[in-house]
Structures are given as structure tokens and as C-alpha cells.
Amino acid sequence: MRSSMIIPILVVLVSPAISAAQEAGADPLQYSGPAWSPYLVGALIGVLTMLTLYFSNKPLGASTAYARVAGLIGKGVAPRHTQALKYYQDNKPVIDWEVMLVFGAIGGAFLAAWHGGELTGEWLPAMWEARFGEGSYALRIGVALAGGILMAFGARLAGGCTSGHGISGALQLSVGSWIALICFFVGGIATAMLMFRL
Amino acid sequence: MTTNSHITTDTKPTPPVQLALGLLFGIIFGFLLQKGGVAKYHVLVGVLLLEDFTVVKVMLTAITVGAVGVFAMHALGLVKLHVKPTRYAGNIVGGLIFGVGFGLLGYCPGTGAAALGQGNWDAIAGIAGLMIGSYLFAEASGWLDKTLMKVGDRGKLMLPELVGLRLPVFLVIFVPLLIAGLIVIDQVTRR
Numbered sequence: 001m002r003s004s005m006i007i008p009i010l011v012v013l014v015s016p017a018i019s020a021a022q023e024a025g026a027d028p029l030q031y032s033g034p035a036w037s038p039y040l041v042g043a044l045i046g047v048l049t050m051l052t053l054y055f056s057n058k059p060l061g062a063s064t065a066y067a068r069v070a071g072l073i074g075k076g077v078a079p080r081h082t083q084a085l086k087y088y089q090d091n092k093p094v095i096d097w098e099v100m101l102v103f104g105a106i107g108g109a110f111l112a113a114w115h116g117g118e119l120t121g122e123w124l125p126a127m128w129e130a131r132f133g134e135g136s137y138a139l140r141i142g143v144a145l146a147g148g149i150l151m152a153f154g155a156r157l158a159g160g161c162t163s164g165h166g167i168s169g170a171l172q173l174s175v176g177s178w179i180a181l182i183c184f185f186v187g188g189i190a191t192a193m194l195m196f197r198l
Numbered sequence: 199m200t201t202n203s204h205i206t207t208d209t210k211p212t213p214p215v216q217l218a219l220g221l222l223f224g225i226i227f228g229f230l231l232q233k234g235g236v237a238k239y240h241v242l243v244g245v246l247l248l249e250d251f252t253v254v255k256v257m258l259t260a261i262t263v264g265a266v267g268v269f270a271m272h273a274l275g276l277v278k279l280h281v282k283p284t285r286y287a288g289n290i291v292g293g294l295i296f297g298v299g300f301g302l303l304g305y306c307p308g309t310g311a312a313a314l315g316q317g318n319w320d321a322i323a324g325i326a327g328l329m330i331g332s333y334l335f336a337e338a339s340g341w342l343d344k345t346l347m348k349v350g351d352r353g354k355l356m357l358p359e360l361v362g363l364r365l366p367v368f369l370v371i372f373v374p375l376l377i378a379g380l381i382v383i384d385q386v387t388r389r
Contacts, residue, residue, distance in 0.1 A: 035232075038234055045259075046262065049260070054277050055219055057277075062308035066329050066332050085336040101224035101227065107221075110228075123320055147299045147300070147304070149334065152335065153331040154292045154294070156336075159288060160282055172279055172280065173365075173372075174357075179290060184297045191300070
């Protein structure tokens with residue numbers, strides 16, 4: 001009896017708070033979704049992982065490309081210091097297959113967006129502006145920069161990113177990849193909820 | 199041109215054919231990421247808010263198709279596996295730090311490149327951050343290799359081994375589970 005009373009009371013108390021948070025935080029579903037079926041795209045990415053292993057003996061992965069390019073820049077600025085670092089002794093800072101993959105991804109996404117009339121050309125995503133205000137350029141750049149720094153550090157510590165662990169590692173049933181993938185989402189969900197729903 | 203270079207090691211420079219293949223595969227990857235909607239900020243933040251499940255649908259389908267395809271090709275001797283090493287401390291601590299960064303930036307390393315290609319200029323700040331963060335890790339790598347990375351180092355541990363099943367048996371159970379998960383997600387989500 002009592003519990004049946006509590007639930008409607010809770011709903012009445014909590015629902016204004018939820019709807020207020022929704023208004024302040026912007027709804028992702030009000031913006032455009034994927035152009036193609038996510039199942040078709042996922043299946044084709046699955047086939048792509050087979051092709052990269054067969055033709056290049058490389059699993060799909062993106063994060064180490066940034067480390068190699070950072071190492072190349074480091075080698076230009078401080079060659080001795082960079083070459084002395086353990087990571088760059090194990091992973092030479094060179095233009096390799098993965099660096100080319102990431103360059104290609106920029107071009108491929110451009111072609112897809114151009115083909116679908118989805119080129120944006122903007123500094124602030126609409127959902128960001130709806131939450132953090134129009135013209136919040138400095139905040140966005142600062143948060144994006146900090147996010148990138150943490151993400152790369154975390155990727156190297158974890159041994160991969162959403163592609164390397166989340167797709168290639170997970171599909172090869174690596175235990176570490178599944179753990180990392182779950183942790184990516186735990187950290188990401190907590191952060192996004194704090195940013196958009198509090 | 200022949201594809202005779204199946205042996206690529208870190209010490210040898212990548213052959214030009216492989217650099218060109220990397221670029222080609224990257225173009226396909228970026229094209230698919232954009233068409234799948236996962237170069238869009240609101241789609242990526244949407245999954246972290248548990249409101250837009252496009253990312254989950256793309257990833258689980260890729261994992262399902264890729265697992266069947268890659269293990270079939272491996273059984274036929276066509277490909278070598280590249281199983282990522284399991285290091286519990288690194289995977290968990292690094293994974294959580296990655297997640298916080300992912301939430302802040304709203305793009306991951308692969309989709310960030312795709313976001314830039316699509317014209318989301320804020321991805322430039324993210325990419326600059328990715329390079330700074332990589333270099334900072336390299337600065338700490340000597341110490342981390344001797345400490346955190348050694349904790350819970352289990353080598354190339356795979357899920358079938360963990361649960362004590364042979365690979366084919368595991369796949370016969372796991373692949374239908376992934377498909378069932380996809381069907382449920384498709385039924386209960388709006389996007």
C-alpha cells in the first residue's frame with residue numbers, strides 16, 4: 001500500500017527536475033541522425049577489419065597515429081629528448097600505415113559529407129551551443145583540448161582507443177579490449193551526464 | 199605491384215604500397231564513419247547520455263561481422279590475429295581516463311578525424327590535444343612501464359580462455375548473444 005503511494009509522489013517531485021534538465025541540456029535526437037543504416041555501416045566496418053588484416057596485416061586503429069605525429073614534431077623540436085623517451089624507443093615516430101589511415105579518414109569523411117550535403121564548417125556543434133551558449137568558442141576550444149589530452153593519455157595507458165580496442169580488439173575477443181571498452185563508456189557517460197544533465 | 203610484404207615490423211620503414219593501402223582503407227573508414235552518423239557531435243554525446251544508440255549499433259554490428267569474418271579467415275590460414283594484450287590496471291585506469299576525455303571532447307581518435315573531414319572545426323583543438331596527450335604519455339612511459347603497466351599483466355588473454363571454452367564453442371554462443379543484443383537494442387531505442 002505504502003510503496004504504491006510513494007512511486008507517484010516521487011514521479012511528481014522528480015519530473016519537473018528532469019524536464020528542466022532536458023530543456024537546459026539539449027536533446028541529441030532533435031538533430032540529424034546517420035545518413036545510412038547503422039547496421040549497414042557497422043557490417044561494412046566489420047568487412048573493412050577483415051580487409052586490413054588480409055592486405056596489410058594490420059588491425060584497424062587510430063590512436064597511435066597521433067602519438068607518431070606528436071613524436072615527429074617532438075623530434076623536430078627536441079630530437080635528443082624525444083629519442084630518449086621509452087615510448088618512442090619502442091614506437092618509432094614515423095609516418096606509418098596508421099598515420100595514413102587517419103589522414104585517409106579525414107578525406108573519406110569529407111567525401112561522405114560532401115556527397116550527402118552534410119558539410120558543416122562550424123566551430124561550435126549545435127548541441128554544444130544549446131547547452132553552453134552561443135559564441136562559447138573559448139570554452140569549447142579549452143574543453144576539446146583538455147578532452148584530447150586526457151583521451152590520448154588514456155588510450156596509450158589502456159593500449160588502444162574506440163577503434164583499436166572497441167572494434168578490432170573486441171572482435172578478436174581480447175579480454176583487455178572488452179574491459180577498456182566498458183571503461184571508455186563508464187568514464188564517458190559520467191562526464192557527459194555531468195556536462196549535459198546536471 | 200604485388201602484395202608480398204605481409205611482414206611489417208616496427209623497425210623497418212613501411213613500404214610505399216602499404217602506405218597507399220593505409221590511405222585507401224582510411225578513406226573507406228572515414229566515409230563509413232560519416233555515413234554512419236558517428237562523426238556528428240550530438241550522435242557521439244547522445245550515446246554517452248544514453249539517448250542515441252547509433253554508436254552502439256555500429257560498433258556491435260562491426261564486432262559481430264568482424265569476429266565471424268576474421269576467425270573464419272584465420273581458420274583458413276588467410277590472416278594473422280593481432281590480439282591486444284590484457285593489462286588490467288592499464289586497461290581500467292587508461293579506459294576511465296579515455297572515457298572522461300571522450301566525454302569532454304565528444305569525438306574519439308577515429309571519429310575526431312572524421313569530424314574534422316566533415317567540417318567540425320572544433321575537432322582541430324581535439325586533435326592538438328591528442329598529440330599533446332600522446333607526448334605527455336611518452337614522457338611518463340619509462341616510469342609507467344615499470345609500475346602501472348606491470349599490474350595485472352595477463353598477456354594476450356582471450357574471452358574463450360577466460361571462461362574456459364574452446365574458441366569455436368565460444369563463438370557459437372557469443373555471436374548469437376551479440377545478435378540478440380542488437381535486436382533488443384533496435385526494438386527499445388528511438389535511435
